[in-house]
Each structure stands twice: as C-alpha cells, then as structure tokens.
Amino acid sequence: MTSSSLPIVLYAVPFLAALLVAVVGWYVRGSARVIAVSAMAMTATLAAAVLARVMTEGTLYTPLGGWPPPLGIALVVDRLGALMVVLVSGVASLTVTGSLRHVSQELPGRETPYYSCVLLVTAGLIGIAVTGDLFNLFVHLEVASLAAYALVAAGGRGAPRAAMAYLIIGSAGASLYLLGVGFLYAATGTLNMADEARLVATADPRLVMVGTLLIVAGLGVKMALFPLHAWMPAAYQLAPAAAASFMAPLVTKVSAYALIRVLFWVHGEALLRTGGALEILAWAGAAAIVAGGALALVEADLRRMLAYSSIGQVGVVMLGVGLANTAGMTGAVLHIASDALVKGVLFLAAGIALLRFGVSRVDDLNRLRGRAPWTGAAITVAGLSLVGVPPLAGFFGKWYVLSGALQEGRWMFVAALVLGGLASIGYVFRILERLYFAPAPEHSPPGEGSWLAVGACLVLAAGIVLLGVANESVVSTLVLPALPEVGP
Amino acid sequence: MTPVPGYEGVLAGMAVAIPLAAGALILVTPKRFAEAWSYLAAAGAVTCVAMLLGPVLDGARPELQVLRLVPGLALAIRVDALGLTFGLLASGLWVITTVYSSGYARADHMKNRPRYFASFAASVGAAIGVAFAGNLLTFFLFYEALTLATYPLVVHKETEKAFAAGRRYLLFALGSGLALLTAIAWTWSLTGSLDFTPGGFLHAVASPGTRTALFVLFLLGVSVKSAVMPLHAWLPAAMVAPTPVSALLHAVAVVKAGVFGVMRVMAFVFGPASLEGLAAQQGLVAMAAATIVVGSLIAVRQDNLKRRLAYSTVVHLSFIVLGAALVAPLGLIGSMIHMVNHGLAKITLFFCAGAIYATTHLENVSDLRGLGRRMPWTFGAFAVASLGLVGIPGLSGFVGKFFLSRGAVEAGDMVALGIMLGASLFTATYLLPIVQIAFFPGPPAPGATERHAGVGEARPALLLPLLATAALVVVFGSVPMVIGVQYDLAAAVAALVFGGAR
Numbered sequence: 001m002t003s004s005s006l007p008i009v010l011y012a013v014p015f016l017a018a019l020l021v022a023v024v025g026w027y028v029r030g031s032a033r034v035i036a037v038s039a040m041a042m043t044a045t046l047a048a049a050v051l052a053r054v055m056t057e058g059t060l061y062t063p064l065g066g067w068p069p070p071l072g073i074a075l076v077v078d079r080l081g082a083l084m085v086v087l088v089s090g091v092a093s094l095t096v097t098g099s100l101r102h103v104s105q106e107l108p109g110r111e112t113p114y115y116s117c118v119l120l121v122t123a124g125l126i127g128i129a130v131t132g133d134l135f136n137l138f139v140h141l142e143v144a145s146l147a148a149y150a151l152v153a154a155g156g157r158g159a160p161r162a163a164m165a166y167l168i169i170g171s172a173g174a175s176l177y178l179l180g181v182g183f184l185y186a187a188t189g190t191l192n193m194a195d196e197a198r199l200v201a202t203a204d205p206r207l208v209m210v211g212t213l214l215i216v217a218g219l220g221v222k223m224a225l226f227p228l229h230a231w232m233p234a235a236y237q238l239a240p241a242a243a244a245s246f247m248a249p250l251v252t253k254v255s256a257y258a259l260i261r262v263l264f265w266v267h268g269e270a271l272l273r274t275g276g277a278l279e280i281l282a283w284a285g286a287a288a289i290v291a292g293g294a295l296a297l298v299e300a301d302l303r304r305m306l307a308y309s310s311i312g313q314v315g316v317v318m319l320g321v322g323l324a325n326t327a328g329m330t331g332a333v334l335h336i337a338s339d340a341l342v343k344g345v346l347f348l349a350a351g352i353a354l355l356r357f358g359v360s361r362v363d364d365l366n367r368l369r370g371r372a373p374w375t376g377a378a379i380t381v382a383g384l385s386l387v388g389v390p391p392l393a394g395f396f397g398k399w400y401v402l403s404g405a406l407q408e409g410r411w412m413f414v415a416a417l418v419l420g421g422l423a424s425i426g427y428v429f430r431i432l433e434r435l436y437f438a439p440a441p442e443h444s445p446p447g448e449g450s451w452l453a454v455g456a457c458l459v460l461a462a463g464i465v466l467l468g469v470a471n472e473s474v475v476s477t478l479v480l481p482a483l484p485e486v487g488p
Numbered sequence: 489m490t491p492v493p494g495y496e497g498v499l500a501g502m503a504v505a506i507p508l509a510a511g512a513l514i515l516v517t518p519k520r521f522a523e524a525w526s527y528l529a530a531a532g533a534v535t536c537v538a539m540l541l542g543p544v545l546d547g548a549r550p551e552l553q554v555l556r557l558v559p560g561l562a563l564a565i566r567v568d569a570l571g572l573t574f575g576l577l578a579s580g581l582w583v584i585t586t587v588y589s590s591g592y593a594r595a596d597h598m599k600n601r602p603r604y605f606a607s608f609a610a611s612v613g614a615a616i617g618v619a620f621a622g623n624l625l626t627f628f629l630f631y632e633a634l635t636l637a638t639y640p641l642v643v644h645k646e647t648e649k650a651f652a653a654g655r656r657y658l659l660f661a662l663g664s665g666l667a668l669l670t671a672i673a674w675t676w677s678l679t680g681s682l683d684f685t686p687g688g689f690l691h692a693v694a695s696p697g698t699r700t701a702l703f704v705l706f707l708l709g710v711s712v713k714s715a716v717m718p719l720h721a722w723l724p725a726a727m728v729a730p731t732p733v734s735a736l737l738h739a740v741a742v743v744k745a746g747v748f749g750v751m752r753v754m755a756f757v758f759g760p761a762s763l764e765g766l767a768a769q770q771g772l773v774a775m776a777a778a779t780i781v782v783g784s785l786i787a788v789r790q791d792n793l794k795r796r797l798a799y800s801t802v803v804h805l806s807f808i809v810l811g812a813a814l815v816a817p818l819g820l821i822g823s824m825i826h827m828v829n830h831g832l833a834k835i836t837l838f839f840c841a842g843a844i845y846a847t848t849h850l851e852n853v854s855d856l857r858g859l860g861r862r863m864p865w866t867f868g869a870f871a872v873a874s875l876g877l878v879g880i881p882g883l884s885g886f887v888g889k890f891f892l893s894r895g896a897v898e899a900g901d902m903v904a905l906g907i908m909l910g911a912s913l914f915t916a917t918y919l920l921p922i923v924q925i926a927f928f929p930g931p932p933a934p935g936a937t938e939r940h941a942g943v944g945e946a947r948p949a950l951l952l953p954l955l956a957t958a959a960l961v962v963v964f965g966s967v968p969m970v971i972g973v974q975y976d977l978a979a980a981v982a983a984l985v986f987g988g989a990r
Contacts, residue, residue, distance in 0.1 A: 327677075387662070388669075389636065390629040391557065399558070402673045414670055421666045422659075429639075429658055433651065437643050472556035480559075 002057040007075040007130045008064070010046045010085060011123060014039055018119035025112030033100055036115035040093040043122065047082075047089040054082040055477075061132075069133075069192040076132030076193070079482035080333065084129040084257050087337055091249050091344050091460070092122050098456025099242035101449075102351045106240045107154060114154060118246055120147035125254045134181045134266070135191045137258060138174065141222065145170050148251060151243040152235045162234040169231040173221025180214030183207050184266075196266045208267070212277050215262055222255035223314050226288030233295075233307040241351030244303060249343040252310060253336045256317050260332065264484035269324055282322025286416035288315025293423025297430075302362050303350050305427055306343065309386065312420055313339040319413055320401040328404030329483050330475060335397030338385060338467060342394060344460045345382035349375050352449035352457075362430055366438035372448045376435055378457035383428040385464045388421055393467035396475075496543050496550030500567045500620050503536035503575065504630075507582075507613030511637070514606040522605040526586045529609055533616065534579040537572070544572045545976060557625055561682060566622030568686075568984075569977040570755075570824065574748045575619035577828050578741045581835055582612045584953045585736040588839055591949025592732050595846035603640055604730070608737075610637035615741040618748065624672045624682040627752065631668070631713075631745065635661040638742055641733040642726050653725040660712045660722040668709025671702055675757070684752060686984035688759020696766065699758070703768040706753045713746025714809055715802045717779040723802060727794040731842025734794055739801055739834040744827055747808040751823060754812045755985040763815050772813040777904055779806035780911045788918045791852045793841045796918060797834070803911060804830045804877065810904060811892045817982040819895025824978040826888025829876070832960045833885055836873035837919075839954035840866050843946035853922055860926030862943045865951055867926045869958035874919035876961040879912040883965035887974075 017039030025032035054060055054077055062075040077085070096118055107114050124144025131137050149170065153163035185191060187207035188199040200208055217228070224232040232252070236244045263272060272278050292312025299305040313335060320332030352375050353359040357367045368376065385394035398417065405413040448454050467474060510529030514522045540550060544567060552565040567575070589608065593601055614637050617630030635658070643654035676682055679693050690699060712719045726738055737743075754763070763769045780803050787799035808830070811823030843866050844859065845851050860867035876883035889912055896905035945951060963970055 384636070389632050390625070391555075391563070396558070399669075399673060402670065403677050406670075406674045406677045418666045418670060421669075422663055425658060425662045429655070433643070433654070436640070437646050437651070437654075439646065469555060472558055476559050 002053070002060055003062065004053065004060040005062060006046065006050050006053060007060055007062050007077050010043065010050055011075075011127050011130060013043050013046060014119045014126065015123035018116050018123060021112060021119060022116040025116070030111075032112045032115040033103070036119055037097055037100070039119060040089070040096050040122070043126070044089040044093045047085040047126075050077060051082040051086050054079055070190045070195055073136045074132040074192060074194075075130045077130050079478060080257075080261075081129050083333070083337070083478055083482060084254065085126050087340055088122065088125045088129060088250055088254060091340050092125075092246060094456045094460055095246045095249065095344050095348060098348050098453045099245050099351055100452055102242040102245075102355050102453065103240070105355050106242060110154065114151070114240075114243070117147040117150045118243075120144070121151070121247065121251070125250055128254050128258050132193050133191050134184065134193060134196065134262070137262075138178050138181060141177065141255075141258070142174055144251065144254075145174060145222070148247055151247060152239040154243065155239045157238070158234070159238040162238045166231040166235045169221060173218045173228070175218070176214050176221065177218030180211045180218060183211030183214060187211065193261075193266050197268060200267060200271065208271070209275050212263075212267060212272075212275055213280075216259065216277050216281065219255050219259040219262070220284065223252040223259070223318075224311055225284055225314055225318055226291050226311055227284075229288070229292075229311045232311065233304045236307040236310075236347075237301055237304040241303075241347075241354050245344065245347035245351050248307065248310060248347045249340040252314055253317075253340050256314060256321075256332075256336055260321055260329075263321070269484070272324065278322045278324050280322075281318050282410075282413065285315040285317070285319030285322055286413050288312060289319065289416045289420035290423075293420045293427070296427045297423050299427075300361050300363065302353065302360060302365070302431075303347065305362060306346050306350060309424070309427065310339065310343055312423070313386075316397060316401055316417070316420070319416070320397075320404060323401070323404040323408055323410070323413070325404050325407055326480070326483065327400045327407060330479050331397050331400030331402075331404060333479050333482070334393070334400060334471070334475070338393035338397050338464065341460050341463045341467065342382045342385050345378050345457050345464070348453055348457050348460070349379045349382075352453050356449040363434060365431060365434035366440050368435055369438065369440035371440070372454075374448060374454050375457060378454075378461040379435065380432060381461040381464055383432055385468070387424050387428050391468045391471070393464045393471070396468065396471045494550060496540055496548060496567070497552035497565065499536045499539055500550050500565050501552045501554065503533050503540075503579065504565065504613055504617045504620060506532045506536065507609045507616065511606040511610035511613065514602050514609060519602050522602045523586070523590050526589070526605045526609055530579070530583040530586045530612075533612065534583050537575045537579045537616070540567055540572055541576070541973075544569055545973070545980075547980070551622065560680070561623065561625055561676075563626050563629065564622035564683075565620045565626070566684070567620050569980040570748070570751060571619040571621075573824055573828060573974075573977050574744060575616050577744065577831050578612055578615040578619065581736055581740055581831065581957070584956055585732055585835070587949055588735070588842070588953035589732040591947055591953075592730065592842055592846055595947060595950065596730065598730065600644065604644060607637050607640040608733070611641070611737055611741060613637075615745055618745045621684075623684060624675065624757065627749070628665070628668055628672055631749065632662070632665050634742060634745055635665065638733075638737055641737065642729045644730055644733070645728060647728070650728045653722075653728045656725050657722045660719065664709050664712035664719070667705050671705035671709055674702060674705070684756035685759075686756060686981075687986070688755070688757055688762050690758055691762035694762070699762055700766060700768045703758065703766065706757065707750070707772060710746055710749030710753060711809075713742055714750055714805050715743055715746065716775055716806060716809055717782060717802070720779070720783070720802045724795050724798045727792075727798050731794070731838060731845060734798070735835045735838035735842060738798070739838050740831040743801060743805055744831060747805055747812070747823070747827055750809050751812045751820065754815070755820060755981070760815050760986060769813060769815060773810060773901065773904060776806040776810040776813055777907045779803070780810070780907055784911050784914045784918070790918075791854055793844070793851055793853050793856070793922070794838070796853060797837050797841060800837075800877070800915065800918065801834055803915070804834070807889070807892060807908060807911075810908070811895055814895050814899040814901060814904065816895045816899040817986045818891050818898045820982045820985065821975070821978040822888050822891030822893070822895045824981060825891055825974055826885075828974065829884035829888045829964050832957055832964055833873040833876040833883075836869055836954055836957040836961060837877075839950070839957060840870040840873070843950040843954060846950060847946045848943050853925075856922060857925045858929035859943070860923070863945050865955060866946055867923060869954045870926075871923045872958045873961050874916075874923060876965060877919060878916045881965070882962070884961045886965055887971055
C-alpha cells in the first residue's frame with residue numbers, strides 16, 4: 001500500500017469546481033460551461049494518473065487529515081477503484097462535452113445550476129469509488145443522489161413529478177443502506193471497510209446478516225435492480241436530454257460497483273455464501289434481465305426503452321456478482337464498463353434525436369435516416385454491442401457471465417441470459433430498422449446534430465470497439481488482478 | 489505460443505479481410521464506385537482463396553492468429569480442406585454474382601445500391617470467415633456477422649413484407665445464435681478448448697447425457713441457417729430479397745454456412761467417437777430425412793418460382809445434413825461434394841428466375857407457359873441445372889448424390905438411402921415441369937401471348953453469368969480432373985476425421 005494524496009485531489013477537483021461554478025457562474029455569463037469542461041478534463045487526467053500509479057505501485061491509501069482509522073476516514077484506491085474512476089471521469093467528460101449544445105438549447109439561463117449539479121454528481125460518484133469507509137460511502141452516495149434529483153427536476157413536463165418519485169424512492173434506498181451500515185457498526189464497532197472485514201467474522205452473525213440484506217436492498221434501489229427500479233424509467237425519460245445522457249450511463253453502474261465493494265471487501269465470499277444474499281442477488285439479476293428486456297421490447301418512447309434496457313444490463317451485472325465465481329465477477333466488471341459506454345452513446349444519440357430532429361419515439365427515428373450518418377454509425381455500434389455481437393465490448397460481459405452460470409450448472413440463469421439476449425435483439429433492431437430502412441419523411445432537417453455531440457458519440461463508440469478488441473489484455477492486466485478472492 | 493504466420497496464413501486472412509474492407513469502402517466512397525470495389529474485391533478474394541488450394545491439397549493447414557479474445561483463446565484462422573472447399577465456393581461464385589448483380593440492379597432500377605453492394609461484400613467476407621474459422625468462437629463471430637450483413641439485403645425492398653421477413657430472419661438466425669453461444673460457452677467451461685479438431689474433442693470429457701444436451705444446442709445453433717425443418721421458415725420468407733441475394737446467399741453462402749456448420753460440429757467438435765451410440769444423432773438423421781420428404785411435397789405445390797426453388801433448397805440442404813449425420817466417411821465426402829455441386833445448380837436456377845423476373849416481371853410458374861421460346865438460353869440453362877439437381881450422370885448433382893448414397897449404404901441406413909434416391913427422382917417433378925411448359929406450352933392459354941409480347945432474351949449481364957454457372961454444372965459433373973480435385977479435398981477431410989490420424 002502506498003500513501004498518496006492523489007485520490008483527494010481527484011475528488012476535490014470536481015467538488016471544488018462545483019462550488020466555483022455556483023459562485024462565478026452567477027457573475028460571469030457563460031463561464032459555467034468553461035469551468036465545468038475544464039474541471040472534467042482535469043478529473044479525467046487525474047483519474048488516468050491514479051490508474052497508472054495503482055498499476056505500478058499498488059493500492060493507494062490516504063488517511064484524511066492525517067487521522068488514522070478507525071478514528072479518521074481513509075480513502076483506498078485499488079485496481080478496481082482505479083478502473084471505476086477512469087470509467088466515471090472518462091464517460092462523464094465525454095457526455096458532458098457532448099451535451100454542451102443540448103444544455104444551452106434545453107436549459108437557457110439555467111446553465112450555472114446545471115453544471116454545478118453535474119460536477120457534484122461526478123464528485124459523489126468518484127467519492128464512492130475511492131472511499132474505504134462505509135459511512136463516507138453513504139455521504140458520497142447522497143451527494144451524488146441529491147444533485148441527481150435536481151438534474152431530473154430540471155426537465156420539462158412531468159419531470160418534477162418524476163424527480164419527486166426519484167427523491168422519495170432514492171432516499172428510502174439511502175436510508176436502507178444507512179440502516180444496514182448501522183447494523184454492521186453495532187456488530188463490529190467500526191465503519192472502516194478494512195477493519196470491518198477483519199472483525200466481521202467474529203461478530204454476531206444475525207446483526208451482520210440483517211445489515212447485509214439492508215445494504216443490498218438500499219443499493220439495489222440506487223442501481224434500479226428489478227423489482228426496485230420504479231423510479232428510473234420516468235426519471236431518465238423526463239430529465240433534460242443532457243442530464244439523462246450524463247446520468248444514465250454512470251449512476252446505476254457506480255451503485256453496482258459500491259455493492260460489489262461492500263459485499264466482497266467487507267464481508268468476504270465465505271460469509272456471503274452462508275447468508276443467502278448472493279442467491280437473492282443472482283435471482284434478482286436474472287429477473288431483471290428478463291423483465292428489463294421485455295419492458296424495453298414493448299416500450300414506445302426511446303429514452304424509456306433505453307432505461308429499461310439499463311435495468312436489464314444491471315441485471316447481467318448482478319447475476320455475475322451473485323454467481324460469485326471468477327468468470328461471473330469478470331463479466332460483472334466488464335459489463336459495468338461496456339454498458340456505461342453503450343448507454344453513453346445511446347442517450348447522447350437520443351438527445352440528438354430529440355433536440356435536432358424532434359424525435360422521442362422509436363417509431364419516429366426514420367426522420368434521422370440518411371441525415372445523420374455518423375450518429376447512426378455510433379448507434380449501430382452501441383446497439384450491436386448491446387445485442388452482444390462479438391468482438392464488441394458487450395459480448396464479453398455476457399460471455400463471462402454466461403460461462404460463470406454454466407460452470408455452476410445454473411440453467412435457469414442461462415435461460416434468463418438467452419431470453420434477455422432475444423429481447424435485446426428485438427428492441428435494438430426496432431431502432432435500427434427505423435433508422436436505416438423505414439422511409440424518411442421529406443421535411444426533416446438536413447444535417448447531423450452538433451459536432452460536439454456527434455464527436456462524443458463516436459469517441460464512446462470507438463471505446464466500445466476498443467474495449468472489445470483489446471478485451472483479453474483488459475481482462476488479464478486490469479480486471480482479473482482487481483477482483484476479490486472468489487471461488488474458481 | 490503464436491507461430492509466425494506463413495504467407496499462406498496471411499493469404500487466408502486477406503481472403504476474409506478484402507471483402508469486409510470492400511464493404512466499408514463502398515459505404516464511404518462515392519456511389520459510382522460501388523460496383524468497381526465489388527469487382528476488385530471479388531477478384532482479390534477468389535485469387536487469395538485459389539492460391540491456398542495447392543498448399544492445402546499438399547496437406548498444409550495455413551494459420552493466422554489475429555487477436556486474443558479471452559485468455560487462452562484467439563481469433564484464429566485456420567484453413568483445412570473442408571474450409572477451403574466452402575471458401576472456394578463462396579468466393580468463386582461471388583465473382584459471377586457480382587456481374588449478375590450489376591445487370592440486375594440496372595434492369596430492376598434498384599435503389600440504395602451502395603448499401604446493397606456493401607452488404608453483399610460483407611456477407612461474402614463473413615462467409616469466408618466462417619469457412620476459415622479455426623475455433624468455435626471465431627466461427628461464432630463470423631456466423632453472427634453473416635446474419636447481420638445479410639439482414640439489410642433481406643429488407644432491401646423496404647416493403648412491409650420485406651420488414652416482416654427481415655424480423656423473422658433475425659429472430660431465427662440471432663436466436664439460434666444464442667443457442668450456439670450457450671453451447672460454445674458450455675464446451676469452453678467443460679474442456680477449456682474450442683479448437684476444431686478432426687475427429688472431435690468432446691468424447692474424453694463429456695458424459696453421454698451432457699453430449700446429448702450439447703448436441704441439441706449446437707444443432708439448434710446451426711440448423712437454422714441449414715434450414716432443417718421446423719427451423720426453415722425464414723428461408724422461403726427471405727425470398728422477398730432481390731434475386732441475386734437469393735441466388736448467392738440463400739442458395740449458397742448463408743445456407744451453406746449452416747450445413748458447413750453442421751459438418752464442422754459433427755466431425756470436428758463431436759467426431760465419430762462422441763457420436764457413437766448417441767440417440768441424438770439418430771434424431772438428426774430422422775429430422776433431415778423428414779425435411780427431405782416434407783420439403784419435396786411442399787415444393788411441388790408452390791406456384792411462385794422463387795419459393796419453389798427455396799423449398800428445393802430446403803430439401804437439398806437436408807441431403808447434405810443427412811450425409812454428415814450418418815457419421816460415415818463416404819457420407820461426409822458426399823456432403824462436401826454436394827455442398828458445392830448443389831450450390832452450382834441452385835445458383836443457376838435462381839439466376840434464371842431473376843433473369844425472367846427482370847425481363848418480364850413474371851414470378852409465377854404458371855405464367856411461364858411458352859416463355860422458353862422467347863428466352864431459349866435462359867431456359868436452356870434452367871433445364872441443365874434442373875437435370876443436374878435431379879442427378880443425371882454427367883452433371884454436377886450426380887457426383888454428390890452418388891457418394892451420399894454410398895454413405896447411406898456404408899452406414900447401413902437403407903431408409904435414408906431410399907429417401908435420398910426417391911427424393912432425387914422427385915426433384916424432377918417440381919423442376920422439370922417448368923422446363924416443359926416453357927418450351928412446350930400446348931394450346932395457348934388466354935392472355936398468355938400478350939404478357940410475353942415483345943419479350944426477348946435477358947440482357948447479357950444477366951445471361952452470361954447464368955450460362956457460366958450452367959457450364960460449371962456440366963464441368964463439375966463430367967471433367968475428371970475437377971471431380972478428382974474435389975474428391976481429394978473431401979477424402980482428405982474424411983481421412984482425418986475417421987482415420988487413425990487423431
């Protein structure tokens with residue numbers, strides 16, 4: 001373990017930038033977006049630096065304020081955490097940059113609070129990824145969530161209602177998590193994850209089990225794990241397009257990461273096997289795959305369809321976690337990354353479709369036909385990755401989770417993955433059929449969306465291809481060493 | 489671990505890459521270059537594949553590893569005699585089909601030509617990739633790519649009927665892909681290997697029960713493209729595509745990728761040792777036999793020419809599946825030969841159907857009465873190819889069916905023998921009447937003469953390709969050297985799979 005202040009800087013940049021935007025943005029017109037984008041770029045660079053340090057020097061360890069745990073809070077960044085901060089900051093930078101024009105179009109005069117919230121969400125998500133403390137994780141979760149409620153509420157018709165539902169359900173989830181942490185604290189007397197991991201084996205198993213189940217339920221709400229997903233489709237459908245394209249790829253995925261962190265680093269596999277939490281997660285994941293796919297299949301609204309698709313993909317992640325073998329966990333981590341990229345492309349493209357072409361329904365996507373070839377190309381790559389066409393990134397997540405299910409001989413889970421695959425074929429090709437083969441109306445606008453948005457889509461799509469083509473190196477150098485000790 | 493690829497390996501890689509690259513180029517360069525790229529790529533691909541013929545006949549197995557997919561498993565290309573046979577078929581006929589496509593596009597005033605030619609090129613690239621795949625995951629990758637690349641061709645006409653056919657096609661093909669993927673992932677977790685091995689690699693590790701389940705999954709995966717009933721329903725529907733697509737893809741590349749997959753799975757994943765005493769193998773024999781019988785009976789009743797040909801394809805694909813399912817050396821040889829020879833005859837028939845449609849806009853058999861006198865060359869070629877499929881000695885269909893029948897005898901399956909011989913003769917009842925009414929219309933039917941008024945022979949770009957493939961039907965049935973090479977390739981595969989060379 002190396003002591004380093006880099007993680008603090010990484011967290012501080014978006015957090016302080018959020019405050020800076022809030023202050024300066026009121027006085028200097030147009031400064032908000034400049035500060036936000038610069039801060040995002042800086043965060044992404046720092047995240048890359050963190051990853052590089054972790055790769056060379058091992059886990060980074062930062063006692064905040066010099067107070068050693070258990071008195072103080074410690075930030076701990078291992079390979080998995082470093083992978084997450086790179087993913088969060090990279091995708092956030094791209095989606096924020098890509099939706100600059102969308103913001104000025106959708107939220108004129110409200111750019112300052114928008115970017116302030118975006119930076120707060122980013123800071124919260126990074127905080128979740130770097131913290132080594134259970135209560136600190138709750139704080140970051142709430143920082144991210146509160147700002148996210150505000151972002152959703154900024155949308156048009158119906159958005160305040162959706163934001164209210166999101167707020168109520170999300171707060172209930174956060175409370176469940178906090179309650180779970182309370183039980184663990186009662187059982188072990190510490191909030192530090194590393195200490196907790198040492199003490200939990202000798203603690204009162206009943207308290208630990210209740211605490212674990214409460215944490216699973218709380219984070220399950222935050223990641224919209226079926227059947228706790230009710231807040232999500234409306235929130236991402238009605239939020240401003242810019243906010244949806246920023247939040248949808250990341251918020252649920254980071255919550256999934258948080259659950260992996262708590263389950264495997266705090267509790268350890270041996271304890272979990274006896275508790276039933278993994279079994280619940282696996283079944284919920286399998287149900288999410290089928291239900292999310294089915295709901296996406298019949299959904300008419302594009303962004304709502306994508307939200308249901310996310311529910312299914314989170315299901316794939318949780319199924320991998322619930323299987324708790326190396327293949328399943330590898331698949332879970334890969335699928336977090338690939339779906340973040342895929343949803344980044346698709347929600348950005350949905351923003352282009354809405355703001356440039358006035359399209360919110362899947363059936364109207366034919367208005368883009370022949371007018372937006374690059375957006376279409378990015379949608380195609382992301383869609384095929386969602387279907388699981390090799391060698392795109394989405395294939396590998398499913399491949400590993402499928403292998404994991406087969407290794408355990410869990411046929412119901414294999415069947416769920418196959419059904420989810422069938423559903424994704426259905427809804428992705430509903431999009432592609434309209435986009436490429438349905439006759440285009442005469443009077444739709446002639447050209448692509450803003451080049452920033454299209455460029456961001458293409459960079460993210462390139463990321464999908466790259467993560468697929470270079471998958472073997474990613475798995476053997478990044479993912480496998482980052483995994484906790486689990487079964488074969 | 490990775491050997492330095494020899495130049496043959498690079499050639500094999502190029503044979504796959506050239507058509508795929510051409511597909512991308514067609515989309516990004518100006519419209520007018522679409523056909524030029526297709527010609528260049530077709531010539532390039534067939535040259536690369538043909539240059540591999542010598543080394544492969546000498547027993548070489550050129551290899552190329554492109555990139556690692558998962559730890560211990562690479563995107564690998566390896567050319568053996570079976571793959572080369574399919575690769576030659578797909579790339580060789582692509583050259584002829586490109587000429588035909590150009591002519592058809594003009595005659596039919598086709599829209600969206602860049603998309604058409606790009607998808608066509610990508611489909612052929614994917615088919616060659618299927619042929620040259622060195623392991624199951626690589627096979628799967630190209631198999632899925634083939635589905636995706638042919639989808640735009642199925643919906644090309646952009647009518648509601650085309651969309652419905654396209655959806656059905658995707659549901660069948662990608663859905664079966666999921667079964668295939670499950671089978672592959674299972675094999676991987678059982679054996680830790682996915683490399684195609686002559687004689688199979690499952691017999692040592694999997695219990696009979698597991699093998700049966702795997703067999704069902706694998707066959708679900710590859711039986712859709714090989715149109716074994718009841719998984720054939722996409723094929724007649726896909727006839728809504730432009731005729732050159734039906735000709736090359738739905739008579740040769742796509743469906744042959746299916747039967748090729750059956751052979752790969754039967755001989756290189758399971759192998760005779762794994763299949764011994766497996767009831768599922770008998771099940772496949774029964775399904776193929778049933779498909780032959782039922783498909784023949786349906787074919788007779790089709791009035792739409794392309795649908796009749798499609799059902800004839802269903803029947804003859806099951807001949808090939810049956811040959812592989814018998815697990816007998818001569819059956820496998822027959823399957824390989826019939827894979828090529830049926831392809832030659834069937835592409836000719838579709839070319840003729842397309843030439844008739846592009847010239848007269850007629851697509852029903854009953855409308856063709858007397859048309860033979862106006863389009864003698866077209867119907868002449870149709871007659872040759874029909875006789876070839878029936879199995880007249882001296883034409884291509886006979887050679888494959890001869891070995892298939894011997895395979896049935898070798899396997900001691902007299903029912904299969906009877907069905908094959910009967911169905912061969914039965915082919916005459918649904919193909920030859922078309923020739924008959926075209927040339928010998930009998931008393932004129934009311935209205936027929938006006939329909940054919942002013943109709944002449946098809947334009948040269950349509951006529952020359954179909955005459956060329958008709959000539960190939962003759963050559964592959966009568967020139968000893970050609971038959972010899974074909975037999976050598978097939979026999980090499982059979983020797984590796986069944987011989988003690990394991």
